[in-house]
Amino acid sequence: MNERRKLLLHEKVEVRQLEEGLGGSWHPGIVIGVSESCRKVRYDELLCDTGKSKLIESIPVTGAIEGLYQRPFVKSNYRGRIRPRPPSPEHFDVKTSLSFGVCVDVLFKEAWWEGVIFDYNEGGDERCVFFPDEGDERKFKLTDIRATLEWDEFSGHWRERGVWTLVSLAKEHKKEGHIFQLVKRIWSRLKVHYGFMKMISEWTCGAYCLW
Incomplete structure (x- = not known):
């Protein structure tokens, strides 16, 4: 058995949804196969089409998750x-303050949605968050916001995403x-531009350098 293999049986995970209306949302679940x-x-919460049982989905994974011994490109x-x-914050020392432009996850409808802080109200109990995947924005309580962490599939380490490059x-x-x-305005034009998509x-x- 490859001891470097990750996301094994019974592990709690999050899966990013790709469908329109759910873009950029990470939904909790458990590995059952x-x-x-x-x-x-x-x-945990998404239901199948009949609405009578929890949705089960097969998710493709990369060689890094499968336990490659050399870091892939x-x-x-x-x-x-x-x-x-x-x-949790108790186990990861987040250095980034929630200032304008910082990438965050927002707890909404039992999933975590990737967005960007879109105000300068650093002392407030609510913050405005813009969601580039869906193109909308709204206010959320500070207790429902966390700094976005990116997972390195090869090393298994986490790091802060920081400020949106744009x-x-x-x-x-x-x-x-x-x-x-x-x-x-730039984002609304850029996201449909051929050069950006390519x-x-x-x-x-x-x-x-790409932006």
Whole structure:
């Protein structure tokens, strides 16, 4: 048995949904089946079409999750589909404050949705969050927000995603004023541009040289 293999039987995981309306949302579940390059997951809350039982889905996994002994080449725009449950704040020392542009996860409808802090209200009990996958924004209680952590499928380590690259670039060109509108306007055009789809494709890509 490969001891480097990850996400094994009975492990609690989160799976990122790809369907329209659920883009960027990570849903909790448990691994109930393990096969080569695949994990069968039963979701905690998502139901099957009949609505009478929990949804079970087979999720393809990478060679890194399967326990490769050499780190594979990973494109800078890679975005994982399945991961362990992220560590709690008690077990991971988050250095990033929830300032404008920081990538966060928001607890909404029993799933964690990837978004970006979109205000300067750092002392408030609520924060405005923009969701690039779906293109909408709304306010959430601070207790339902956590800093986004990315999982390295090869090493198994976690790291903070930090500030959205598009926000960092916008700040370089516009120090004051309506930066919120600028970022949203650029993103609405960029996400459907052929060059973006070919070179970057995912808003979570952190490679400055590609942007």
